[in-house]
Amino acid sequence: MQAFTQHMGVAAPIIVNNVDTDQIIPSREMKRVSKSGLGDGLFAGWRYNYEGMNKVSLRQSFVLNQPQYFAASIILGGKNWGCGSSREHAVWALRDHGIRVIIAESFGRIFYRNCARNGLLAIELPAEQVELLAEHTAESPQSSRLLVDLVKGEIHGPRGDIFKFSTPESDRNMLLNGLDYIEYTMQFEDAIDAFAKRDYVARPWAKL
């Protein structure tokens, strides 16, 4: 996985509370046996005009459809962002669309955990600070990009403001080292083997 140390990018505001994973990617869009290629379905209900079940055009009013946000790689969100069902497709769709950072007042718990596992950085900031970032980038998103520094735990706004954030140690570790979730555990393979052997003797009835 791509290591995450620093990222600079255009921030798009989707500051809505309780955006759930069904909205991030509706279940009708999860039609692939793969984690890639889901970007198309990202926010499908908000992004497209429909005729029946068919997408016929882009809805201009939706932020990611506006030219100044085409290159957005950072999302500014509201409260309880990414709540709802545990579908990891939401994170894959965001990643596939090129999103690397989400800054919000708070996150759905499972969504938050899924971000780090998939190389996305989710940052919790107080609502006023998220609003401020939105305000400072609104006029000219492309020339007022944000710099997100995971090593220092800082977001540098376009007007020179610095916002501090913290990330749970294990997530930070995985992201900084580009360490994959399974690799991390397989460091302890000996312990797993030893446990399984002991357990085989202790609970033969539990084995198949």
Next chain:
Amino acid sequence: MSKTLFDKIWDSHVVKELDDGTSLVYLDRVFIHERTGSVALTSLKDQQRPVRNPRQVFATMDHIVDTLPGRDDSTLMPGGEDFIKTMRAEANDAGLTLFDIHDVRHGITHIISAEQGIALPGLIAACPDSHTCTLGALGAIGWGIGTSDCEHALATETLRATKPKQLRVRFEGPLGNGVTAKDMILHLIGKYSASGARGHAMEFYGPAIDALDIEARFTLCNMAVEFSAFTGIVAPDEKTVSYVKDRPYTPSGEPWEKCVAFWQTLHSDDDAVFDKEITIDCAEIAPTVTWGTSPEHAIRIDGSVPGLEAATDDEAREQMKSAMQYMGLEPGQELLGLPIQGAFIGSCTNARLSDLRRAASILQGHRVAAGVRAICTPGSRPIKQAAEAEGIDRIFTDAGFEWREPGCSLCFNAGGESFAPEERVMTSTNRNFRGRQGRKTRSHLASPESVAASAIAGHIADVRMSNG
């Protein structure tokens, strides 16, 4: 040191405490299905990682398969066939046991894992479906995981998890007329909110739990996750032992004697300490139904939609308003008598033989009201066959129900099927979220008997008034 039932099982499965505060927990069983399992297996293969212990992994097709009679790999879900074919190919390739569509053991994962004796008391199991907590009914720990965790489980035989806090819920007193395990759990969630057990594993105990048969305990534990619990569990007793005895994967001979002896130790010690305790007097439980879009919107079936003044703050009021709008209801409106257009009996919550028998006893000699589309999906092929041997299928079809093949079906619309917008549906499933059974469909959760009684009446009906 005194321990809870949950402690005893969890602690004995910890391989290692990790420095990030999580535990590396050994898994005895992993269950997968075509919707998520196919993605996890494909992704592992791309990473050239093998399934570490294929013997402990069991796969079924339940989430996407069609449940119409005569079905095959094609489904109404766009692209669904791909999931089914990929699952089959990858499961075979990885050497997993697969309960394929035409296998005589086929069915919904949480139902067949117990039915086949794969899930046993004292084990830990994981599956990429939130309702894996169902297995707690046997005194096992089961919980639902996402795709990353599923890959992790398959590749390492373990999960990284934080041990939850613990809650104990006592049910006292006998159950009233027409009251079932479904009403017990809906009542609990309605009383203490859908987040009442957040961060906690929950043990059910008390005389009313002892009195429940194992199938009813499955229904109860199934909905622990709707209470936001990590999982739900009931200590194994004699009923549990006779339930698991002689099933295909259950041990026999000397190992059987050993495990039965061990299961006797699986209960919370007398002085075990819980982080939270709740007691419910069953006398306060009536047949229960949900009015809104969360399982916590549960009320007595002869009750009324709450008034907005019941909301604790502005946000809650807005949520209630929007739930009422979605459901096409007004504050204070009575539920009894509301016309319905759909009735569904199925899912891992309420599609076992005893559920079908009870529903059949109400349907017998009656017809579903005109304008109601009624569907029954037995939870597994063994259940379906047993029901057919008893003539239950005839009672359902004579009443005007569709009699389907096993699968998740209209528990959610990912199988591609749905009820229509604004149709009101009485359903024996576990989630009444917006759009769960179709775009704008209005789902009311209830017991199979309440669903059956309402299907006959053509409106939400009180099973205590039915002459079944």
